Amino acid sequence: MKNIERSQLDSDLLRTFVAIAETGNLTQAANYLNRTQSAISVQIKKLEASFSTQLFYRQPRGMLLTEDGHRLLPEARKLIAEVNRIAGLFTNKLSGRVALGVPDDCGLVILESGLRHFLANNPDVEVSVRCSLSSQFPQAIQAGELDLALYLASPEEDFDTILWQEESVWVAHESLQLMPDQVVPLAVYDRDCWWREVAIDALEEVNRPYQMTFSSESIAGIKTAVNAGVAVAMLSINSVEPHMKILTKADGFPSLPPSSMALLRHSQQSELCNAMEDSIRNALSLSKLVS
Numbered sequence: 001m002k003n004i005e006r007s008q009l010d011s012d013l014l015r016t017f018v019a020i021a022e023t024g025n026l027t028q029a030a031n032y033l034n035r036t037q038s039a040i041s042v043q044i045k046k047l048e049a050s051f052s053t054q055l056f057y058r059q060p061r062g063m064l065l066t067e068d069g070h071r072l073l074p075e076a077r078k079l080i081a082e083v084n085r086i087a088g089l090f091t092n093k094l095s096g097r098v099a100l101g102v103p104d105d106c107g108l109v110i111l112e113s114g115l116r117h118f119l120a121n122n123p124d125v126e127v128s129v130r131c132s133l134s135s136q137f138p139q140a141i142q143a144g145e146l147d148l149a150l151y152l153a154s155p156e157e158d159f160d161t162i163l164w165q166e167e168s169v170w171v172a173h174e175s176l177q178l179m180p181d182q183v184v185p186l187a188v189y190d191r192d193c194w195w196r197e198v199a200i201d202a203l204e205e206v207n208r209p210y211q212m213t214f215s216s217e218s219i220a221g222i223k224t225a226v227n228a229g230v231a232v233a234m235l236s237i238n239s240v241e242p243h244m245k246i247l248t249k250a251d252g253f254p255s256l257p258p259s260s261m262a263l264l265r266h267s268q269q270s271e272l273c274n275a276m277e278d279s280i281r282n283a284l285s286l287s288k289l290v291s
Helices: 011-023 026-035 037-051 067-087 105-122 134-142 196-205 220-226 272-286
Strands: 056-059 062-065 096-102 124-134 148-153 162-166 170-172 186-188 208-218 232-237 243-245 259-265
Touching: 011 026, 011 037, 011 062, 011 067, 026 037, 026 134, 067 096, 067 105, 096 134, 096 272, 105 124, 105 243, 134 148, 134 259, 148 272, 162 272, 170 220, 186 220, 186 232, 196 232, 208 220, 220 232, 220 272, 259 272
Parallel strands: 096 124, 096 148, 186 208
Antiparallel strands: 056 062, 148 259, 162 259, 170 232, 170 243
């Protein structure tokens, strides 16, 4: 391949490459880019031909980056960010500060996808992120401490801005063995929140004995107790880790209501918040979280 041909690389091809790399799936990438699956498949073949290398392993359940694909990904992101910066030179650029609340059990998804997209297109904006229990977010929104927040709503709460729902499950480390009538060593949040109440109420409703063995203010702490094999906890299905097992009625555990994620906004509307909301929704779409 001649150097002159390599220098004519289309940034649009790199956008397609990054979308597939981040979703691991042609269909999801096509939906995100608003193109057909066949069109982006042709683009990737063209990109691979221009570099004379294979960038993805095609597998029945998705697309995995090759070694060369991993080498290209950070450089592709840099180039796209630069193209976006240049494209924005003669447009009205957003500036200022936006404060975002993200539950700590879904923070990585948002930060890695939504914020990367947002900051690439709005380099003059300062983003402040609070990752914690979402039960604190409604008050923070009302007080003006947060502009936007993802809020884990209880089964009784009704919001117009529900972004997705996901199953709630009981989990334990695969090494922990419990008899159906054995006292459950329970890991819960150390603050009053509906997540804690639902877990306790569900066990009491079926007369399953329990003992609060471990408490933490974060999902990371709860997972630590579960992975240590010392406690059972209630988690969302997307928070379950490889060495955790899901406990069912066969194990003596009752069913649980699903969790719902709502988007809360401060009453003061702004173009900056609108742009951040768009990036959040795009990130959720990429992560298969939008129903």
